[in-house]
Amino acid sequence: MSVSLILLNDTLRLHDNPLLHAASGRKAAVVILNKAAFFGRQYGLARANLQRLQQQLALINELKAALASQQIGLITLFGNTVDCISQLTVQLQATALYCAEPVAADECRAIQQLAGQLKVIQLDCNSLLGDRLRPDLHDLPHSFTPFRKQREPLLAVSEPLTSLLNAADWLSPAATEPCNRVFAALLQQYQPLPQSAPVGESAALARLEYFIWQGRHILHYKDTRNQLLGSDYASFFSAYLAKGSISVRWLWQQIAAFETQVAANESTYWLKFELLWREFFRWQFRKHGARWFSKGAVKGDVDFTAPRLNCTQHAAFKRWCHGDTGVAFIDANMRLLNQSGLMSNRGRQNAASYLIHDLGIDWRLGAAYFEQRLLDYDCASNWGNWAYIAGTGNSGERQFNVQKQAQHYDPDGAFSRRMLQAAQP
Ligand SMILES: Cc1cc2nc3c(=O)[nH]c(=O)nc-3n(C[C@H](O)[C@H](O)[C@H](O)COP(=O)(O)OP(=O)(O)OC[C@H]3O[C@@H](n4cnc5c(N)ncnc54)[C@H](O)[C@@H]3O)c2cc1C
Structure with missing residues (x-):
C-alpha cells in the first residue's frame, strides 16, 4: 500500500492543522531538524545558538509525545530536507508528500526539488489568508497599508479543523521508532530545555486562553505594547506562531470571538493589526524569494x-x-x-x-x-x-x-x- 509522507516542520501542532487531515490512505508523520538552519553559519555567525536548538528539540519531542498518546508515530530526521525525504521515499515507498507551504526561499527551493520524485501537495497552514484567500503575487501591493486595506475585509477565517485522527491510517510509534536513532542521539547530546520552559502547543493554547480570555490583557494591548520588559504587556504569541505551535487562523478567530462576546476596542483591533504585519511579510517573502538576502x-x-x-x-x-x-x-x-x-x-x-x-x-x-x-x-x-x-x-x-x-x-x-x-x- 502506498504511503503519504506528512511533513510537520513549522506546523508543530495537532489543533487546526490541515496537514493531519489532508491525505487519504496510509500516512507517515515526519519532522526534519534542518541541519543547515541549526548548525550552519552565515556571514561568519552561527545560524542558531544552543538555546534555539534546545527549544526546537523540545518542541519536536512534545509533538512526538502528543501524537504517541493517539497511537500515531512520528519519524524524526536530521539533515537537509531533500536528502531526508528522498531516502524516506525509497525506504517507505512513499508516493506523496504533504507539507506546509514554506515562506523562506531555501525551503521553497527544497520542496520544488522534491516535486521530481513524488507528488508534492503544499497547504498554506500558517497564514491568515491561506489557500482560500491567496493573493495573486503579481498584484500584491508593495507596501503594508494598501495590502491591509485590500485583504483585511476578506478575513472571515474558517472554522478550525478539530475532527479526531484515525490512528489506523498512520504508521504507529513502534513502526516509526527505528527511523529515530539519529534524532535520539541528538536529544541525548543537547538535552532539550526542561519542562519549566514550555514551548509547544499546550503552552501556546494556555497563553491564548490567559492573555485573551482570563487575564483580558488584550483590552489594554495598544497602551502597553511598547513596554520593554514584563510578561503581559504584549501577547508573547510570536514564538508559538513562528514554530506553528498555534494556528494563526484560530488565534484570529479567538480575538474576533472575544470582540463579539466580551468587548471590542482599539486594543483588540490592534492585535489583529499586528498579525496583519506578520501576514504582509509572509506574502512579500513568497513574492521576492531570495532577493530579501x-x-x-x-x-x-x-x-x-x-x-x-x-x-x-x-x-x-x-x-x-x-x-x-x-x-x-x-x-x-x-x-x-x-x-x-x-x-x-x-x-x-x-x-x-x-x-x-x-x-x-x-x-x-x-x-x-x-x-x-x-x-x-x-x-x-x-x-x-x-x-x-x-x-x-x-x-x-x-x-x-x-x-x-x-x-x-x-x-x-x-x-x-x-x-x-x-x-x-
Ligand atoms: C528588527 C526586528 C526583528 C524582528 N524579528 C522578528 C522575528 O524573528 N520573529 C517575529 O515573530 N517577529 C519579529 N519581529 C516583530 C516583532 O518585534 C515581534 O513579533 C514581537 O515583538 C513579538 O512579541 P509578541 O508576540 O508579544 O508581539 P505582539 O505585540 O503581541 O504582536 C502579536 C503578533 O503580531 C505579530 N507582529 C507584531 N509586530 C510585528 C512586526 N513588526 N512584524 C511582523 N509581525 C509582527 C507577531 O506574530 C506577534 O506575535 C521583529 C521586529 C523587528 C523590528
Missing part, C-alpha cells in the same frame, strides 16, 4: 556578496552584539536578547536602527545575529523588519533617535539600569 533586499541591484566590515566596524559590531556599546538603552535591550532570547518590538526597532544608521553596519549582519538568538525567529518577520528599518524593504528607511526613544520609553531609566546591573558580576 541581497544587500539592497527588494530594492536596487541584486548583490549577495557577504557584508564587509573594516576593523573599527568589526569591533563596533562585536560591542553591539554583547550589549557593550556604551548607549545604555541599546545595551540593555541587547543584553535582554542575549539572556532570554527575546526582546520587545520597541527594543528591536531601536537596536536595529542603531546598528544600521548610527554604526553604519550592513543590516544583514544584524538580521543574522537576531536569527541566531531569537526564540521567536521567523524568517519573513525578522529579515523583513530589518530591511524595513534599513530602507531596503517596502518603504523608505526608518531611523530612530535612540536618546529620544530612551527618554520616552524608559523615562526613569529603570529598564536600562535593571538590565545593566543584572549583567554585572
Whole structure:
C-alpha cells in the first residue's frame, strides 16, 4: 500500500492543522531538524545558538509525545530536507508528500526539488489568508497599508479543523521508532530545555486562553505594547506562531470571538493589526524569494556578496552584539536578547536602527545575529523588519533617535539600569 509522507516542520501542532487531515490512505508523520538552519553559519555567525536548538528539540519531542498518546508515530530526521525525504521515499515507498507551504526561499527551493520524485501537495497552514484567500503575487501591493486595506475585509477565517485522527491510517510509534536513532542521539547530546520552559502547543493554547480570555490583557494591548520588559504587556504569541505551535487562523478567530462576546476596542483591533504585519511579510517573502538576502533586499541591484566590515566596524559590531556599546538603552535591550532570547518590538526597532544608521553596519549582519538568538525567529518577520528599518524593504528607511526613544520609553531609566546591573558580576 502506498504511503503519504506528512511533513510537520513549522506546523508543530495537532489543533487546526490541515496537514493531519489532508491525505487519504496510509500516512507517515515526519519532522526534519534542518541541519543547515541549526548548525550552519552565515556571514561568519552561527545560524542558531544552543538555546534555539534546545527549544526546537523540545518542541519536536512534545509533538512526538502528543501524537504517541493517539497511537500515531512520528519519524524524526536530521539533515537537509531533500536528502531526508528522498531516502524516506525509497525506504517507505512513499508516493506523496504533504507539507506546509514554506515562506523562506531555501525551503521553497527544497520542496520544488522534491516535486521530481513524488507528488508534492503544499497547504498554506500558517497564514491568515491561506489557500482560500491567496493573493495573486503579481498584484500584491508593495507596501503594508494598501495590502491591509485590500485583504483585511476578506478575513472571515474558517472554522478550525478539530475532527479526531484515525490512528489506523498512520504508521504507529513502534513502526516509526527505528527511523529515530539519529534524532535520539541528538536529544541525548543537547538535552532539550526542561519542562519549566514550555514551548509547544499546550503552552501556546494556555497563553491564548490567559492573555485573551482570563487575564483580558488584550483590552489594554495598544497602551502597553511598547513596554520593554514584563510578561503581559504584549501577547508573547510570536514564538508559538513562528514554530506553528498555534494556528494563526484560530488565534484570529479567538480575538474576533472575544470582540463579539466580551468587548471590542482599539486594543483588540490592534492585535489583529499586528498579525496583519506578520501576514504582509509572509506574502512579500513568497513574492521576492531570495532577493530579501541581497544587500539592497527588494530594492536596487541584486548583490549577495557577504557584508564587509573594516576593523573599527568589526569591533563596533562585536560591542553591539554583547550589549557593550556604551548607549545604555541599546545595551540593555541587547543584553535582554542575549539572556532570554527575546526582546520587545520597541527594543528591536531601536537596536536595529542603531546598528544600521548610527554604526553604519550592513543590516544583514544584524538580521543574522537576531536569527541566531531569537526564540521567536521567523524568517519573513525578522529579515523583513530589518530591511524595513534599513530602507531596503517596502518603504523608505526608518531611523530612530535612540536618546529620544530612551527618554520616552524608559523615562526613569529603570529598564536600562535593571538590565545593566543584572549583567554585572
Ligand atoms: C528588527 C526586528 C526583528 C524582528 N524579528 C522578528 C522575528 O524573528 N520573529 C517575529 O515573530 N517577529 C519579529 N519581529 C516583530 C516583532 O518585534 C515581534 O513579533 C514581537 O515583538 C513579538 O512579541 P509578541 O508576540 O508579544 O508581539 P505582539 O505585540 O503581541 O504582536 C502579536 C503578533 O503580531 C505579530 N507582529 C507584531 N509586530 C510585528 C512586526 N513588526 N512584524 C511582523 N509581525 C509582527 C507577531 O506574530 C506577534 O506575535 C521583529 C521586529 C523587528 C523590528
